[in-house]
Amino acid sequence: MTTTSAASRQHTLRERNLELVARAVFEAPEPPSRAGVAATTGLTRATVSTLIDQLIGARLLRELPAVADGRAGRPAVPLVPAGRSVLGLGLEVNVDYLGARAIDLTGAVVAERVVPGAFHDSDPAEVLGELGRIANDIARDTHDRGMRLAGARLALPGLVDARAGVLDVAPNLGWSSVAPVPLLGLAGLPVEIANEAKLAALAELGGPGPAGAGAAIPDSFLYVSGDVGIGAAIVVGRELFLGERGWNGEVGHVVVDPAGPRCSCGARGCLEQFAGKEALAGAAGLAADAPLADLLALLGAPRPTTADAGGDPAASDADPPTTAHTGLDSPASRAAADAAVRRAGQALGSALADFVNLVDVHTVVLGGIYTDLLPWLRPEVESVLAERVLAAPFVELEVRSARAGAQAALTGGAHEVLRAVLAAPAAWT
Amino acid sequence: MTTTSAASRQHTLRERNLELVARAVFEAPEPPSRAGVAATTGLTRATVSTLIDQLIGARLLRELPAVADGRAGRPAVPLVPAGRSVLGLGLEVNVDYLGARAIDLTGAVVAERVVPGAFHDSDPAEVLGELGRIANDIARDTHDRGMRLAGARLALPGLVDARAGVLDVAPNLGWSSVAPVPLLGLAGLPVEIANEAKLAALAELGGPGPAGAGAAIPDSFLYVSGDVGIGAAIVVGRELFLGERGWNGEVGHVVVDPAGPRCSCGARGCLEQFAGKEALAGAAGLAADAPLADLLALLGAPRPTTADAGGDPAASDADPPTTAHTGLDSPASRAAADAAVRRAGQALGSALADFVNLVDVHTVVLGGIYTDLLPWLRPEVESVLAERVLAAPFVELEVRSARAGAQAALTGGAHEVLRAVLAAPAAWT
Structure with missing residues (x-):
């Protein structure tokens, strides 16, 4: 021996x-x-x-x-x-899209497919089958171009038991107790699953290459990603804080108003019902599945000044801002969009204040739809944080946009695969 | 060299x-x-x-x-x-008492003074001066009995910057930007400061001796301590999770109802206004500073069965339980006390659900006044947790009483001093 x-x-x-x-x-x-x-x-x-x-x-x-x-x-x-050689593949099923993104060791995206859809109460086998076909196409195509997929991470909007490979529940998909990997049908490709907000948060830290050195982002931040649901991750010292099972960051189900509307989770007045993508679209008078661009168009380019923000949260619905807008649509829709975004900002501020008060992390990075909506959300969010965060007088609370771009969980997932390659390069020699 | x-x-x-x-x-x-x-x-x-x-x-x-x-x-x-030799000293200023407790290496309490008081908007120099005199008495007395204080930890109900030795703010004391240690006047005794809930949580883990082995407590738990204010700590893997500065766990200021009463922190509808000791006493028709025993007496010994609990939270104020009670006082007071405790339980359940959803820790240990009130709080707390915690169907959520006894922060502080002695015993040889 x-x-x-x-x-x-x-x-x-x-x-x-x-x-x-x-x-x-x-x-x-x-x-x-x-x-x-x-x-x-x-x-x-x-x-x-x-x-x-x-x-x-x-x-x-x-x-x-x-x-x-x-x-x-x-x-x-x-x-x-080396570029265009070993690749990480990020995969994601979210409520309104599915997608795949292959990234190489230089951080370059070498293949991508994002397919809009409506996956409320969808069939996991069908949706994951479609995503698997996309991933197989990418695998074949990149292989033909002389590249190799090292593995994939599948991002899912719900409670993920990564060890068991089981999605326990994703309320907005209507999925529960699903083992998603076999349904992808990706023979020979190692796939792990993770919560989408966790992967999106990791994307903020940058990829494995020198371009990815995340100098601009603080070592500790709360990442909050808005879509139909709202996910979050806690990063302290560049590491995810995961609690007992990685089921933390469910900020979408924090109580904003116990008299609020019923949520997909069964409870009342969750943040998601005020600041989720569909709730926002609905409150603005748009169809629930209207693309974000429609809401942004309604809001108009010159965003409201901060001077008319920060008033009494309770009064907002009754008192929409009367700022004049250039642009399209009826005044009623514009006012409704303004009021919806103000109400969402107040609700988001309230839930973020709880988050900061409970975990004591002072930078909030807003991803998903909040990245583009931040200019309109910021006045209310900052005003509520200043009012409610106990530490506000003593620390610099910062609210910023995510920098990883659209479908950040795809990027974060691909980066995770590449980090694993770098942690054990011997397997490739 | x-x-x-x-x-x-x-x-x-x-x-x-x-x-x-x-x-x-x-x-x-x-x-x-x-x-x-x-x-x-x-x-x-x-x-x-x-x-x-x-x-x-x-x-x-x-x-x-x-x-x-x-x-x-x-x-x-x-x-x-060795008993009655080297001692740790726990000190605490809270809103309704101050105290000191000396504990030896066997875990035995060898000296203790707890003085009830009313320290709302008090003068830090005066209160800390009194606590310092008590500590000095204990130092002299234990010295005369052949023992030695190794150091002290001072527990405070607010945001503590332990490194700088500064209490940034304690809303219920009305203190801010105080350096408390010099005001104790304890020459020659090393004193560090800490948040009271953090020290109370550590008390749950047991002392340094074999008797302290905390076999019964899980390695990860949320500790929530009720008094006039409500503090909390996050323990994961037997270690405190402290966020960026140790200012986490401010569960007392989590939003329960944005239409609720104004809080000492300036915001509206914080948990403290429903489940803090004074809020509870007031809602039960008692004086704000009534001792907990008065509320417990009002509630009566045979607690309400769980069968009439768990109904619609919104209906509770209008529909107090009609369970017959043996005991004292007018039916109105009893009904008021029952309703107050039910409302507190719903509010506590709501804030705890947020806490669990955000940090993913599944055992909640209730300390302070909640230890004794748990039998009356439990039905509502558990019902709201079951409704609101997204992971509830997949994990065993457990709510239990703290076991460290009254003024647990005194015990936890003394234990911390003794742990430091054991980590560097050479200083004593």
Whole structure:
């Protein structure tokens, strides 16, 4: 057994060093040379060169043209993550779309399909079957272009038991106790499932490459993503806080008004009924499934000034803002849209205040539909936070838009796959 | 420098081994012998014996009478934590009492003073001066009895910046931006400050001795402590989750009803206005500062059956329970007390549902006045949790009474001091 152990130790050591070397290239602010990697990792230049050759052979890294650095000897050859080689695949089923996005190690999107739909009370087999066909198309297409999918993450809007691979419940889909992975029919591709808001929050931290270094985002933030449902994630010190089972962040079902309307979850007056996408559209006089662009158009480009915001929350429905708008549609619809967004902002502010008071994280990143709606939501959200957050006088509360763009859970899911590749690059050599 | 380094390494090694040996005794299910400690720690018997002699000399450990174990050689001498030697001191200012409690390494309370009072909008210098005199009395008295205070923790009902030693705000005391430690006037005693609910939650985990092994409590729980204000703590894996600054758990200011009464924090409809001690007393027709015993007496000993609970929350005020009570006072007061407690239970259930939905921890431990009120609160709390917690169908939600007894923050604070002693016993040898 001694020799086996020694061999296995040797093997483990090589794995660890491969990871060290790969990280040194991926996390370097500028493309490093082999000598630079040796300096960063503390490994010998010979070891580094062997390992880098393996990582290049596995197409995780590639070399840029040599540049003379003005010193004697061979010119330095800068190393960078390899593009269009190993890919992470993000998949998502949400209430109003399904999608797939393949991202390479440089952070570039190399394939994407987003299909609008209406998946309320849908059939999991049918919806996941369709998503699986899209994923298979992407797998075939990227394979034909010489790329390899390392794995996939499936984002779902509900309570996900990632270990068991079971979606326990997604109220807005009407799904419960579903094992989604087999229904995708993706033979040979490892797929894990996760809550969509958690993956979207990770997208804010950036991808594995140097472009992904998330310098602009604080290490701790609450991520709140608005769609038909409202999900959230708690990030503290760049790590997800997951509670006991990762079922936290259900901010969409926080009590805003116990006399409010009945929610999809069965309770009354949840945030979702004021600030969910369908509730907002309905209150603005639009069809529940109207695209966000319709609401944005109703609101008009010049957003209301903050001067007429921040009044008594209770009075808002009775007292819509009378700001003059340029643009389309009847004055009634415009006023209804303004009032709906103000009411949503107040409700969102109330639920976010509870969130901040309970977990003590002071930056709120708003994703999903809230990214585009933030200019109209901000006055009420900030006013309610200032009123209700106990720590408000002592900390800088910041509300900002998510920067990861549309369908951020697709991006976060693809990044997670690529992070796993980088954490164990030996599997690819 | 090499010899100094070696000496310092040697020193550090001894410190580490002292801690290992001390822990082996404190955490053993049965008093271990020196041989047992050697087996647990992997240290040699000679090293263990030297270190144990030092810990006995420092009066952190003591020997029990030798017991023959039926084997050859000297009979084994069991080792236990030393009582009435090194003490931790818990201090607390709350809205309706101040107190001090000294606890020894066996978990025994060796001195205690709890003074009822009314500290709304009080003068910090005056209140902390009084608490300091009590602490000084205890320090003198225990010193005269041959004991030593290792330090103190001061529990405060508000936002505490422990690093800076500043209480930023305690709405119910009317204190803000206070540095409390100098106002205690405790020369020579190291004092740290902390939020009272955090210390009370730690008390649930038990003290440093073997008696404290918290086998009965789950590793993760939400601790919610009711008094005039309502504090909370999040414990995950036996560790406090503190967010960015330890200002989390402000469950007393979670929105229960936006149309509710104005709160001490300035906002409307906070939990505290329905389930805080004064709010409860007022709703029951008692004076705001009536002792909890008066409310309990009004409620009567045989608590209402759960059969008439769990109805429509909105109907409760109009429809107080008509259960017949034995006992004192007018039927009106009884009915008012029943209705007040039912309303408090609904409000508490609502805020706890938000808490569970946001952080995903499934055991709720109720402390402070809720410990005694739990039989009356439970039906509504459990009914609202079942309705509002999204994960309720998939997990065992448990609501239980705190077990650390009255003024738990005093106990938790004293335990924290003793844990610090055990983490660095070398300072005492």
